[in-house]
Amino acid sequence: MRIGELSERTGTSRRLLRYYEEQGLIVPGRAPNGYREYGEEVVDRVLQIRALLDAGLPTRIVRQILPCLGKPRTIHFSDATPETIATLEQERERLTRRVDCLTRSRDALADYLDALLGARRSAAQEEAAGSSGAAPAREAHRG
Amino acid sequence: MRIGELSERTGTSRRLLRYYEEQGLIVPGRAPNGYREYGEEVVDRVLQIRALLDAGLPTRIVRQILPCLGKPRTIHFSDATPETIATLEQERERLTRRVDCLTRSRDALADYLDALLGARRSAAQEEAAGSSGAAPAREAHRG
DNA sequence: TCAAACCCTCACATACATGTGAAGGTCAAG
DNA sequence: CTTGACCTTCACATGTATGTGAGGGTTTGA
Numbered sequence: 405m406r407i408g409e410l411s412e413r414t415g416t417s418r419r420l421l422r423y424y425e426e427q428g429l430i431v432p433g434r435a436p437n438g439y440r441e442y443g444e445e446v447v448d449r450v451l452q453i454r455a456l457l458d459a460g461l462p463t464r465i466v467r468q469i470l471p472c473l474g475k476p477r478t479i480h481f482s483d484a485t486p487e488t489i490a491t492l493e494q495e496r497e498r499l500t501r502r503v504d505c506l507t508r509s510r511d512a513l514a515d516y517l518d519a520l521l522g523a524r525r526s527a528a529q530e531e532a533a534g535s536s537g538a539a540p541a542r543e544a545h546r547g
Numbered sequence: 548m549r550i551g552e553l554s555e556r557t558g559t560s561r562r563l564l565r566y567y568e569e570q571g572l573i574v575p576g577r578a579p580n581g582y583r584e585y586g587e588e589v590v591d592r593v594l595q596i597r598a599l600l601d602a603g604l605p606t607r608i609v610r611q612i613l614p615c616l617g618k619p620r621t622i623h624f625s626d627a628t629p630e631t632i633a634t635l636e637q638e639r640e641r642l643t644r645r646v647d648c649l650t651r652s653r654d655a656l657a658d659y660l661d662a663l664l665g666a667r668r669s670a671a672q673e674e675a676a677g678s679s680g681a682a683p684a685r686e687a688h689r690g
Numbered sequence: 691t692c693a694a695a696c697c698c699t700c701a702c703a704t705a706c707a708t709g710t711g712a713a714g715g716t717c718a719a720g
Numbered sequence: 721c722t723t724g725a726c727c728t729t730c731a732c733a734t735g736t737a738t739g740t741g742a743g744g745g746t747t748t749g750a
Contacts, residue, residue: 408726418727420708437716439727455648460603462706469652472659484663492660499653503646505598509616510642516615517635520627551696561697562739580746582697605736 407432410442414450421450427463429453429470460502469495549578553585557593564593570606572596572613603645608638 411418424430425440430449432440452473456466468491554561567573568583573592575583595616599609611634 406727417708419710422729423707435727437727439716456652457707458603459645459649459652460601469656473652473655484666489660489663492656492663496653496656496660499649499656502602503649503653506602506642506646506649509599509602509612510639510646512616513612513635513639513642517632517639520632520635523627549697560739563737565699566737578697580697581699582746600737607736 405442405444406435407440407442410446410450413447414454416450416454424450424453424463428467429463465495468492548585548587550575550583550585553589553593556590557597559593559597567593567596567606571610572606611635612638 405413407418407421410416410421414421421430421440425432430442430446430453432442432446435441449470452470453466456469457463461469472492548556550561550564553559553564557564564573564583568575573585573589573596575585575589578584592613595613596609599612600606604612611631615635
């Protein structure tokens with residue numbers, strides 16, 4: 405397919421698709437007239453790229469871990485230099501730390517939201533039960 | 548403490564500490580001579596900020612979810628407007644998607660690394676067992 | 691008193707992911 | 721043959737998180 409269709413199917417601007425190519429994340433073929441030609445599998449790849457970028461990873465890192473995420477579980481022994489392995493292990497640790505941090509933040513945010521909603525429900529019940537008038541700014545503490 | 552000490556204790560440049568202040572993420576006091584004055588609790592706060600930014604969240608979002616992550620679990624009812632709640636819920640979803648994506652990527656990367664290391668060990672054993680000569684570029688498939 | 695080591699503000703510079711638009715080539719339909 | 725919808729490259733613009741440095745005040749210690 406050409407860039408327009410890929411753009412529509414991935415929700416990614418043509419500009420960005422060219423940018424990802426410039427960054428070495430996708431390597432389309434070329435039609436005789438110079439138009440880029442993409443295979444079906446590129447759709448998934450682009451979505452994967454978007455997801456990783458959206459998660460805060462820079463293209464440099466995406467480029468490194470992308471080959472590991474391919475479907476056919478292909479292992480390129482040429483990639484098995486000690487430096488590459490060290491980089492990948494480092495990146496795995498970074499991802500783990502990132503996941504942990506985000507999970508903690510998400511959980512804290514969820515707890516806060518629960519408390520907020522629970523408190524609002526209580527307040528609404530009080531309200532319905534008759535305590536009238538404009539309530540002053542209030543705070544609640546949960547130990 | 549002043550900005551230099553905070554910088555050392557958090558591994559964050561002075562420039563960035565001032566930037567976080569400009570973004571409303573931290574609000575130091577001021578000494579009579581104009582120097583910024585930080586309390587102990589700011590150390591943790593800065594580390595939290597770094598972690599969130601490092602995980603790919605923009606300061607705008609960090610500013611919004613930071614109050615939810617404080618120790619004393621204080622709920623500010625003034626924040627309980629429907630818009631704020633909607634934003635927080637949206638951000639919780641975004642965080643969840645982000646965590647899922649990163650977790651999948653991390654797991655895939657870990658699998659790849661395991662396969663790579665396992666294969667390298669096998670290759671080393673073969674090598675030790677006598678198959679000699681420069682091995683050509685090889686690939687292995689795991690279904 | 692002088693220097694070193696702090697601090698201040700202001701401002702310009704950079705890397706990255708992205709938008710936008712100009713100038714022009716290709717192709718299919720009318 | 722023209723029009724419109726594609727495509728190309730190039731280049732400048734923007735927002736965000738950062739670095740760097742100038743110009744200048746403050747504090748501390750020799």
